[in-house]
Amino acid sequence: MSVNHSGKSPHIAPIPDAPSLTRVVDGFIQDGTQHHINVVEEKPLTIYLNATEILTAMTIGDYPVYLALGFLFNQGMLTSMDEVQTVDFDEDIDTVVVRTKVSTDYEHKLKKRIRTSGCGIGTVFGDQMELINTIQLPFVEVKSSWLYQLSKTINTTPSLYLTAGAIHGTVLCYQSTPLVYMEDVGRHNAVDKVNGWMRSESVSAKDKILYTTGRLTSEMVIKTSMMGIPVLVSRSGFTAWGVEIARKVNLTLIGRMRGKRYICLSGNHRLTRDVIPDQKTAEVQPKNRLSQ
Amino acid sequence: MSVNHSGKSPHIAPIPDAPSLTRVVDGFIQDGTQHHINVVEEKPLTIYLNATEILTAMTIGDYPVYLALGFLFNQGMLTSMDEVQTVDFDEDIDTVVVRTKVSTDYEHKLKKRIRTSGCGIGTVFGDQMELINTIQLPFVEVKSSWLYQLSKTINTTPSLYLTAGAIHGTVLCYQSTPLVYMEDVGRHNAVDKVNGWMRSESVSAKDKILYTTGRLTSEMVIKTSMMGIPVLVSRSGFTAWGVEIARKVNLTLIGRMRGKRYICLSGNHRLTRDVIPDQKTAEVQPKNRLSQ
Numbered sequence: 371m372s373v374n375h376s377g378k379s380p381h382i383a384p385i386p387d388a389p390s391l392t393r394v395v396d397g398f399i400q401d402g403t404q405h406h407i408n409v410v411e412e413k414p415l416t417i418y419l420n421a422t423e424i425l426t427a428m429t430i431g432d433y434p435v436y437l438a439l440g441f442l443f444n445q446g447m448l449t450s451m452d453e454v455q456t457v458d459f460d461e462d463i464d465t466v467v468v469r470t471k472v473s474t475d476y477e478h479k480l481k482k483r484i485r486t487s488g489c490g491i492g493t494v495f496g497d498q499m500e501l502i503n504t505i506q507l508p509f510v511e512v513k514s515s516w517l518y519q520l521s522k523t524i525n526t527t528p529s530l531y532l533t534a535g536a537i538h539g540t541v542l543c544y545q546s547t548p549l550v551y552m553e554d555v556g557r558h559n560a561v562d563k564v565n566g567w568m569r570s571e572s573v574s575a576k577d578k579i580l581y582t583t584g585r586l587t588s589e590m591v592i593k594t595s596m597m598g599i600p601v602l603v604s605r606s607g608f609t610a611w612g613v614e615i616a617r618k619v620n621l622t623l624i625g626r627m628r629g630k631r632y633i634c635l636s637g638n639h640r641l642t643r644d645v646i647p648d649q650k651t652a653e654v655q656p657k658n659r660l661s662q
Numbered sequence: 663m664s665v666n667h668s669g670k671s672p673h674i675a676p677i678p679d680a681p682s683l684t685r686v687v688d689g690f691i692q693d694g695t696q697h698h699i700n701v702v703e704e705k706p707l708t709i710y711l712n713a714t715e716i717l718t719a720m721t722i723g724d725y726p727v728y729l730a731l732g733f734l735f736n737q738g739m740l741t742s743m744d745e746v747q748t749v750d751f752d753e754d755i756d757t758v759v760v761r762t763k764v765s766t767d768y769e770h771k772l773k774k775r776i777r778t779s780g781c782g783i784g785t786v787f788g789d790q791m792e793l794i795n796t797i798q799l800p801f802v803e804v805k806s807s808w809l810y811q812l813s814k815t816i817n818t819t820p821s822l823y824l825t826a827g828a829i830h831g832t833v834l835c836y837q838s839t840p841l842v843y844m845e846d847v848g849r850h851n852a853v854d855k856v857n858g859w860m861r862s863e864s865v866s867a868k869d870k871i872l873y874t875t876g877r878l879t880s881e882m883v884i885k886t887s888m889m890g891i892p893v894l895v896s897r898s899g900f901t902a903w904g905v906e907i908a909r910k911v912n913l914t915l916i917g918r919m920r921g922k923r924y925i926c927l928s929g930n931h932r933l934t935r936d937v938i939p940d941q942k943t944a945e946v947q948p949k950n951r952l953s954q
Contacts, residue, residue, distance in 0.1 A: 392902070393902040395902060395905050395927060397917075397925040397926055397927040397930075398925065398926045398930045398933075399923065399924065399925050399926075400806065400922060400923055400924055400935070400938065400939055401935070401938050401939075402935055402938070405925060407925070409899075409900060409901060409902045409905065410901055410902065411901070411902050411903065412879060412880055412901035412902060412903040412904065413903060426788075428879065428880055428881060428903075496718075514692065535899045536877050536898065536899030536900060536901060555877075555879055555901055585828050585847075587704060587720065587847055588704055588720055589720060606828065607701075607827050607828030608701060608828060609701060609702055609703070609704035609828060609847055610684070610685040610687060610701045610702065610703050610704060611703065611704040611705065611720075612704065613687050613689075613701065625689075630692060631691065631692055632691065632692055633689040633690065633691050633697060633699070634689055634690045634691075635687060635689040638689075638690045641690075643692070643693070643694055646692065646693050646694070647692055647693075
């Protein structure tokens with residue numbers, strides 16, 4: 371599939387009024403009166419790779435197949451869509467089973483681990499860090515005008531965040547245009563869903579920008595690097611290790627993107643400041659806040 | 663150990679200037695000038711239960727032993743401190759090994775799972791939901807004046823959040839007094855560290871209040887229930903399933919605690935509104951925001 375970059379409309383946008391994604395819950399406020407409010411759903415999704423149960427994720431429940439595929443690719447458990455034979459989602463038991471033509475390296479490793487030290491899930495982390503050391507993200511120019519336009523577009527796009535809150539968003543962008551806007555109760559799920567879409571649609575990562583509402587922790591930086599996206603932007607703060615990994619893989623990392631303000635922690639060489647706000651609109655750096 | 667409830671000073675409070683918890687990172691802001699900012703650390707901690715590698719958590723790195731113990735108890739992998747023989751933290755390899763006198767039920771289950779469907783980590787979730795169905799939290803009165811006092815005290819306590827941001831806090835409280843204030847890059851870690859402290863110090867949960875800065879997701883409600891704490895308060899929003907589980911276990915769940923405003927989603931019968939703010943100070947409900 372060829373992805374249209376015209377920016378007319380994104381390929382996937384939030385559907386804030388989708389009945390399956392929110393529920394009306396009643397509660398009692400400070401003066402004791404009852405209020406009915408719209409709250410986001412959260413449900414378990416168990417992901418299998420062939421016969422191996424990988425994990426149970428808490429998710430809002432949309433795009434389970436993208437979530438499962440994106441997660442497995444981001445963990446390095448899958449490396450190419452050619453490996454994938456079938457992906458089955460069973461709504462009744464909240465399960466996605468990804469079947470490959472031949473059993474994966476991960477399953478071999480896991481079997482070995484199981485013989486030695488029990489479950490090997492934890493060791494995936496080590497394997498992932500080895501992978502990360504091999505990644506060098508390509509150069510792509512990023513204009514500050516795009517970042518300002520993206521913030522504005524994304525923050526005004528109807529979303530579950532705007533209607534119900536308590537949810538994270540991750541948006542795959544090309545220059546100043548949002549292409550795919552995913553939301554989830556876990557920010558890592560939103561990123562995995564974007565990855566699942568990219569893998570399924572064979573979308574190139576090398577000229578894309580990933581925008582997220584969540585903090586830039588090591589997990590977010592690792593996922594973005596595994597996806598091959600050279601630019602990661604967030605309105606939230608970041609951790610020291612997130613910055614360290616970003617510099618290692620040559621990722622352009624931009625945090626605290628609020629209004630006209632931001633700070634670039636890594637890969638500043640990609641950034642062309644074609645729009646520079648005047649001092650009045652951008653005097654002080656906002657605090658390294660958790661999120662919007 | 664008997665816990666002093668005098669409220670003179672908490673047993674554990676954040677140490678925002680601890681050199682191991684933050685690092686100065688440089689970045690370039692919107693006008694291209696360089697800034698040096700204080701950023702929280704994040705490092706892996708791998709938790710073993712006897713010979714079984716359980717998981718690698720991303721943590722700020724303080725109180726690794728409390729984190730490991732608290733996590734294992736909250737997962738239902740440990741049920742009593744009497745089981746625990748030794749807990750060893752090896753700083754060089756970021757590993758905590760919790761050894762029990764005899765191998766745990768979890769390890770037996772895991773071995774069985776491994777023979778059938780590979781790694782069993784995902785199935786822990788199922789076991790945990792079974793456990794949750796057996797929990798009914800005890801009655802304890804909660805006064806709205808305590809909640810207002812706690813918010814004020816906690817929000818003005820020197821913390822990594824106030825100095826560096828991008829971090830979550832969880833505070834174990836007795837009436838209007840904070841007892842243990844833990845922070846971590848993952849809000850679940852902060853809760854686990856509180857649990858590890860409670861278990862190590864044999865602190866009773868039945869008359870405590872847990873305050874957190876993070877969203878009230880199913881994970882947070884499940885951990886609080888596993889800890890036996892009957893009241894969970896957050897300045898952030900909540901998910902539908904978080905509310906559902908809270909009602910099932912009879913947990914008093916209070917969200918969006920900002921200034922004089924809050925909403926009680928579950929267990930409103932425990933709440934005595936001895937202080938009711940006037941309409942001016944608490945007119946509108948804040949949105950179900952992600953966090954502060």
